[in-house]
Amino acid sequence: MHSLIQLSxxxxxxxxxxxxxxIFFNRRLPRRGDFVGVGILGTAFAISAYIFWTVIVxxxxxxxxxxxxxxxxxxxxxxxxxxxQIKMGIVIDNLTAIMLAMVTLISLLVHLYSTGYMAGDKNxxxxxxxxxxxxxxxxxxxxxxxxxxxxIFWELVGLSSYLLIGFFFxxxxxxxxxxxxxxxxxxxxxxMWLGILILYSQFHTFSFEQIYxxxxxxxxAMSNAWLxxxxxxxxxxxxxxxxxxxxxxxxxDAMEGxxxxxxLIHAATMVAAGVYFVARIFVLLTPDAxxxxxxxxxxxxxxxxxxxxxxxxxxxxxxxxxxxxxxxMVLGLGVGAYSAALFHLVTHAFFKACLxxxxxxxxxxxxxxxxxxxxxxxxxxxPWTFATFTLATLALAGLxxxxxxxxxxxILAGAIGFANVEGxxxxxxxxxxxxxxxxxxxxxxxxxxxxxxxxESRTHLKPADNHHHGLDAHSAHDDHHDDHEVxxxxxxxxxxxxxxxxxxxxxxxxxxxxxxxxxxxxxxIKTPATVVGPANHNCTALHAxxxxxxxxxxxxxxxxxxxxxxxxVTGGEHAAATGEHxxxxxxxxxxxxxxxxxxxxxxxISSIMVVxxxxxAGIVFVFRIIDPDKTAEAIRPLYLFSLNxxxxxxxxxxxxxxxxxxxxxxxxxxxxNVIDGIVNGVAVLVRNxxxxxxxxxxxxxxxxxxxxxxxxxxxxxxxxxLQTGKVQTYVALLLVxxxxxxxxxxxxxxx
Amino acid sequence: xxxxxxxGLNHYLTISAFLLAFGLFAVMTRKNAIVVLMxxxxxxxxxxxxxxxFSKYNGGIGGVMFSLFVIVIAAAEAAIALAIVINIFxxxxxxxxxxxxxxxx
Numbered sequence: 001m002h003s004l005i006q007l008s009x010x011x012x013x014x015x016x017x018x019x020x021x022x023i024f025f026n027r028r029l030p031r032r033g034d035f036v037g038v039g040i041l042g043t044a045f046a047i048s049a050y051i052f053w054t055v056i057v058x059x060x061x062x063x064x065x066x067x068x069x070x071x072x073x074x075x076x077x078x079x080x081x082x083x084x085q086i087k088m089g090i091v092i093d094n095l096t097a098i099m100l101a102m103v104t105l106i107s108l109l110v111h112l113y114s115t116g117y118m119a120g121d122k123n124x125x126x127x128x129x130x131x132x133x134x135x136x137x138x139x140x141x142x143x144x145x146x147x148x149x150x151x152i153f154w155e156l157v158g159l160s161s162y163l164l165i166g167f168f169f170x171x172x173x174x175x176x177x178x179x180x181x182x183x184x185x186x187x188x189x190x191x192m193w194l195g196i197l198i199l200y201s202q203f204h205t206f207s208f209e210q211i212y213x214x215x216x217x218x219x220x221a222m223s224n225a226w227l228x229x230x231x232x233x234x235x236x237x238x239x240x241x242x243x244x245x246x247x248x249x250x251x252x253d254a255m256e257g258x259x260x261x262x263x264l265i266h267a268a269t270m271v272a273a274g275v276y277f278v279a280r281i282f283v284l285l286t287p288d289a290x291x292x293x294x295x296x297x298x299x300x301x302x303x304x305x306x307x308x309x310x311x312x313x314x315x316x317x318x319x320x321x322x323x324x325x326x327x328x329m330v331l332g333l334g335v336g337a338y339s340a341a342l343f344h345l346v347t348h349a350f351f352k353a354c355l356x357x358x359x360x361x362x363x364x365x366x367x368x369x370x371x372x373x374x375x376x377x378x379x380x381x382x383p384w385t386f387a388t389f390t391l392a393t394l395a396l397a398g399l400x401x402x403x404x405x406x407x408x409x410x411i412l413a414g415a416i417g418f419a420n421v422e423g424x425x426x427x428x429x430x431x432x433x434x435x436x437x438x439x440x441x442x443x444x445x446x447x448x449x450x451x452x453x454x455x456e457s458r459t460h461l462k463p464a465d466n467h468h469h470g471l472d473a474h475s476a477h478d479d480h481h482d483d484h485e486v487x488x489x490x491x492x493x494x495x496x497x498x499x500x501x502x503x504x505x506x507x508x509x510x511x512x513x514x515x516x517x518x519x520x521x522x523x524x525i526k527t528p529a530t531v532v533g534p535a536n537h538n539c540t541a542l543h544a545x546x547x548x549x550x551x552x553x554x555x556x557x558x559x560x561x562x563x564x565x566x567x568x569v570t571g572g573e574h575a576a577a578t579g580e581h582x583x584x585x586x587x588x589x590x591x592x593x594x595x596x597x598x599x600x601x602x603x604x605i606s607s608i609m610v611v612x613x614x615x616x617a618g619i620v621f622v623f624r625i626i627d628p629d630k631t632a633e634a635i636r637p638l639y640l641f642s643l644n645x646x647x648x649x650x651x652x653x654x655x656x657x658x659x660x661x662x663x664x665x666x667x668x669x670x671x672x673n674v675i676d677g678i679v680n681g682v683a684v685l686v687r688n689x690x691x692x693x694x695x696x697x698x699x700x701x702x703x704x705x706x707x708x709x710x711x712x713x714x715x716x717x718x719x720x721x722l723q724t725g726k727v728q729t730y731v732a733l734l735l736v737x738x739x740x741x742x743x744x745x746x747x748x749x750x751x
Numbered sequence: 752x753x754x755x756x757x758x759g760l761n762h763y764l765t766i767s768a769f770l771l772a773f774g775l776f777a778v779m780t781r782k783n784a785i786v787v788l789m790x791x792x793x794x795x796x797x798x799x800x801x802x803x804x805f806s807k808y809n810g811g812i813g814g815v816m817f818s819l820f821v822i823v824i825a826a827a828e829a830a831i832a833l834a835i836v837i838n839i840f841x842x843x844x845x846x847x848x849x850x851x852x853x854x855x856x
Binding site: 723724725726727728731732735 | 778779852854
């Protein structure tokens with residue numbers, strides 16, 4: 001076993017140890033055992049950092065990969081299935097090493113931060129235990145080398161998110177949110193499991209490597225549509241976990257959990273699991289499946305961004321921005337910008353964790369006030385939070401010199417390249433939605449920064465009716481807030497903010513602030529060669545030769561992409577560089593090439609969009625040239641549409657939930673009337689049959705028995721009279737019988 | 752004396768029938784156990800007369816032998832029956848046959 005594998009097993013099991021210790025013994029440990037959680041995560045991070053150092057810094061090989069597995073369950077020959085063996089295994093490649101370091105680092109920082117944020121909570125110890133099991137499950141997903149174990153850890157992540165979202169389960173809203181999250185995830189997981197079964201039915205293995213080898217060898221016996229279906233079903237798991245469009249509804253509600261949990265689960269790691277999973281199965285996704293994925297991602301990014309601009313809860317804005325950014329990542333994977341999407345996954349994890357922890361600091365300082373309308377002017381009171389929050393905001397908006405800029409632009413460049421290669425007009429919708437969402441992102445983050453940190457405190461503007469103090473005490477209470485109570489948070493909450501903010505700066509990832517591709521990340525994470533693509537190449541080549549004149553005009557740099565021969569060569573080189581397959585899908589190479597060519601147009605457009613978005617936020621909220629309230633009044637239907645989150649909750653309420661209730665009512669009716677009717681009918685039938693049987697017994701069988709007894713008795717009673725005890729009677733009888741005999745005898749003789 | 756009819760089989764049988772009738776009558780009507788036994792003797796002797804009569808008119812010695820057996824058995828029967836009657840008398844202080852009915856229902 002490779003020493004890295006051994007170390008990674010230690011990293012995997014350490015958080016589980018933390019969970020076991022804390023869930024059983026937290027009340028017996030000093031400080032409820034929070035030092036156990038922090039210490040164990042610190043150790044895990046140290047080991048992960050060593051793995052990261054070994055793999056990324058020392059080895060520095062895009063094709064680095066070590067794997068190990070063992071047979072977990074061997075059921076032998078199972079009738080109808082064949083040899084059923086379930087293996088567990090660990091794979092470490094560059095992506096795993098990066099994810100390992102990222103998850104443990106963010107988890108460590110969240111643990112540290114929580115010692116301040118959650119201090120004094122009555123379930124303090126259990127909180128750290130839940131963080132432990134969550135980290136364990138996430139690391140399990142990252143390290144798994146097969147679909148089966150990834151599914152197990154997938155469900156564990158679902159469970160731990162359920163526990164953490166509903167941590168304040170006394171609140172109805174938290175209990176509802178945890179149920180919603182769990183159910184939405186279940187819907188996705190069912191699809192994922194079906195996808196796993198399709199692949200298993202074909203190859204009789206869960207291992208990624210074997211499945212891909214079999215696919216590359218063309219052993220998929222069913223039609224291509226089945227492969228597309230398998231890919232999309234597996235993607236459904238991502239739709240649930242990464243909050244993509246039809247199932248995105250749970251993530252904003254999940255903000256009911258403690259804020260550090262939002263940072264850990266709903267920004268940095270759990271939702272990243274979906275994207276990570278799609279990256280793992282990327283090579284088996286057919287072009288058709290990728291198109292669907294790209295459109296879902298683009299739509300999610302756009303929709304969530306439009307919702308985020310009107311939300312008032314500080315965490316809800318961030319939640320919708322998370323959904324939007326996850327849409328970007330999925331879009332990136334869909335268009336084939338594999339490394340860009342994963343790059344965005346990592347950069348987003350850091351700056352979004354920073355934003356959530358910063359919002360946690362604000363909420364903590366504001367005494368659990370989450371509504372941005374009643375904040376304002378916090379930059380004077382919380383300089384550290386202000387600085388880090390702003391830096392992370394800039395990264396989220398995608399301003400140059402930040403990490404978010406590089407990764408988002410790489411995705412958008414990929415989207416442009418993809419649209420060019422596909423050539424159809426509708427495919428340009430993807431980059432257009434992407435750019436528009438980038439503008440909206442800049443707008444709503446500018447709005448948030450302004451509302452929270454600038455201007456004067458608006459605490460006193462808060463309507464008193466839902467305040468727990470009386471009207472008289474109200475203003476005094478607010479003054480109290482402003483002068484004495486809003487203060488910077490303690491060091492253990494500040495340090496994570498600073499570390500995460502530093503990780504949002506470009507230099508960590510790439511020496512060139514404009515091009516992430518020159519950095520170590522994009523060099524280490526190369527798009528793997530697809531194992532299903534070549535079949536569809538002919539049609540994409542046709543598309544490629546007829547580029548849309550519109551986009552050709554817009555992006556002269558990509559005009560030459562029609563020369564397919566040149567791209568085939570590029571594809572070959574690309575494949576040689578990744579060193580994984582002897583052949584490469586020309587389509588993939590084409591997209592990669594076109595994306596590279598679209599790099600600068602993407603930078604220009606997105607920079608303009610971001611600057612425009614921030615300026616718009618400034619015009620609206622800072623200088624109030626356009627009054628936001630009047631504008632909202634002017635476009636009230638649109639405003640309400642956004643404020644009410646596109647009415648998705650209402651739509652689901654009236655369709656799926658009402659439908660489920662109706663269905664259950666129908667089934668209940670069916671149960672009570674038909675099933676129960678049948679059962680009761682059978683019961684009545686049996687009962688009547690039993691009665692009939694009983695009567696037969698009672699009257700016929702018993703009657704016969706009694707009649708026999710009665711007749712014997714009666715006969716006996718009659719015959720008993722003959723027994724007089726008198727000899728003469730007997731003699732008389734003898735004579736009578738004798739006489740009778742003679743009469744009989746002689747009668748016979750005569751006739 | 753020609754009116755006299757020579758004694759034939761019918762005469763014997765008639766006598767025997769009368770004897771049987773008298774015996775039966777005695778057995779069925781008398782209450783005294785001794786008289787009942789006497790009736791039984793009459794019946795046995797009626798049978799003996801029959802045996803002898805048929806033996807005489809039929810030839811052979813079988814009827815005679817049979818009647819001898821009957822006489823012997825009648826003697827044995829009389830001995831046993833009288834012993835029973837004596838025991839009945841001991842128990843019931845009476846030889847009234849109608850009072851000996853403890854075996855009735």
